Amino acid sequence: MRPKIEIEYCPKCGWMLRAAYMAQELLTTFTEDVYGITLVPSEVNGRYQVRVEQSIIFDRKREGRFPEIKELKQLVRDVVSPDKSLGHSDKK
DSSP states (O other): OOOEEEEEEOGGGTOHHHHHHHHHHHHHHSTTTOSEEEEEEOSSTTOEEEEETTEEEEEHHHHTSOOOHHHHHHHHHHHHOTTOOOGGGSOO
């Protein structure tokens, strides 16, 4: 069973487009590796979290910033397909 990813974002903060962009990037990179990505409008103001299954892999409040797409791809890869090469997005 391939894992599901959730991006929970604050709609009041106007972060839906950011979440949609990140979902598109992740789906393009992990087409064969994930079941799907769900965008979840949060009821908590200021929330932006990315989860694989139930594990939070990025939390904006904890980190004090949004993830860079390269960083987010690495975090997802490390959970869903650790041996996958990300090409130019891999750590150097």
